Amino acid sequence: MTERLYYQHKLYECEARVVACVPCENGYTVTLDRTVIFPESGGQLPDTGFIGDARVLDAQESGDDVVHMCDKPLEVGADVVVKIDVEQRLDYTQQHTGEHIISGIISSMFGGTNVGFHMAKDYCTVDTDIVLSKEQLDIIELEANKAVRDNVAIITKTVDAAELENYTLRKKTKGLQGEVRIVFIGNVDSCTCCGTHCEYSGEVGAVAITDSMKYKQGTRIWFSCGERAIKEAQNNAKIVASIANRFSTGREEAYNAVVRQGDELSALKRELKKRTDMLFEYKASELVNGAESAGNAKIVVATLDEFNMQELKMLCEKIPQDKNLAVVLLSKVGENVFYQIKTGKNIKQNAKEICLVVNAMTGGKGGGRDDFAQGSCNSNLNVEETLCQLSAYLKKSLA
Ligand SMILES: [Zn+2]
Known part of the structure; x- marks a missing residue:
């Protein structure tokens, strides 16, 4: 039974004798005849400290004993000095x-x-x-x-x-x-x-x-x-x-300044979305107006600068449904090339099939539905050259 000295106020050190020392998974469990080290209990964390030169990493109750988890073995029967980490206690x-x-x-x-x-x-x-x-x-x-x-x-x-x-x-x-x-x-x-x-x-x-x-x-x-x-x-x-300081105001005003900036940001986001929608509608009609003919089919093949996948998709969705229209949009952002494909029901090859062709040309991966598909590739693709090849292919195959 370990004599427990840790309840004595301001007693942070004691002499003790090693009763047992057993190897365990993370070191050695050491039992002493007395200790100042408080074992974890009642929701309070255990003390850490030293027994001799062995570091005590943990301490737990074990029946009537306190078991110390140490990083080094201690000789059974040896007299040792036990110290706790005072600041932590x-x-x-x-x-x-x-x-x-x-x-x-x-x-x-x-x-x-x-x-x-x-x-x-x-x-x-x-x-x-x-x-x-x-x-x-x-x-x-x-x-x-x-x-x-x-x-x-x-x-x-x-x-x-x-x-x-x-x-x-x-x-x-x-x-x-x-x-x-x-x-x-x-x-x-x-x-x-x-x-x-x-x-x-x-x-x-x-x-x-x-x-x-x-x-x-x-x-x-x-x-x-x-x-x-x-x-x-x-x-x-x-x-x-x-x-x-960031808002150049006093501490009492800091919260209001953050709220105000949040409100302004939300308003700007709403305004930005409204204007982006308008811009995309304008760009979509510009693309449709520039469509090339191939028999009864109209073909739009275009590259956009720095449009990410989501923006490219938004633009594609702004292009009105037309049963005779085939659209392929590409965009290069860094090392990534994104593509979106949209086809009307009279087009000889559907979006999914055209996507397979684009996949083959670019080494990319993509797929989708009959009327809409998307994909991307990671390569040093020459987008302009791919665009020419694709345009030529579609003019021939969709005519
Ligand atoms: Zn208490």
Whole structure:
């Protein structure tokens, strides 16, 4: 059974003896007679650190023991020094204690129950079973920071599970047996918990609610505490300042400036579409007016400069349906050549068949329906030469 020293405030280092060391997939699992390294539990991430010169990458509960995942083997029976990553522990402890404060305030002020907590290396969330408005979240954030400023002592008490019924707590973990830890944060929170907590609420530093969304029947809240909260505030301030700077306006006006630009962009897109439609209609009638005759058939074979597949298709669609008309449009964009084919029902070869001919001439791939086909090739094709060949072929075969 590992003696757990990690609940002692500000104890970041201890001496210990190696009890077991077993190779595993990613290194070695090491068991000690005692440890300051907190194993992952109760939603709190595990400490990392060192045992001797072996790096501790992870720590987990295993029955009565704490099992450390190390990158090097340690000699069984050896006396070693165990150290944790102090900055990381402080960060995790601040987030964890902050979660208690937020959950306690949600419960006492709005009657919400904590139904989930997730701590990641770069964010934390807490889920409650009630819907909270932005205004309510602002109140919770202010109250949480007041609880931090009050700097109340955080008391932990170890009792037998059978005694739990004597306590009124925000949360009692179900099915507990034997010794149970209870955590009290002044009149803000009380619950059973196996995590590490600050000694005083002031050590949380700051609590920032950074985002929220409706989740199941309640609310998911993103928050950060301590230095995380400050760094996030610094980062957000930089983002707002750079947006304001980009729009040559003050920070308070930055949001309105973005909205205004978005509205202007939407209006310009609508105008551009209207004018593109007009231009394509004009271009389509120009192409039809220049059609060459082959017997009863009229043939349009043309190249367009820098028209992508979608634009070429739009132009092809603007050409009015005509039972005697065959249209082949090509466009080269960089190394790609796109083609669109459209045929009326009196044309001897349908669009699909003409497409096979274009595929063969260009080494491209394409296909489609009887009245409409498209394709593309990737080559150093001489488009003008292909156009001449195609025009000659169609004049002959469609006449
Ligand atoms: Zn806790």
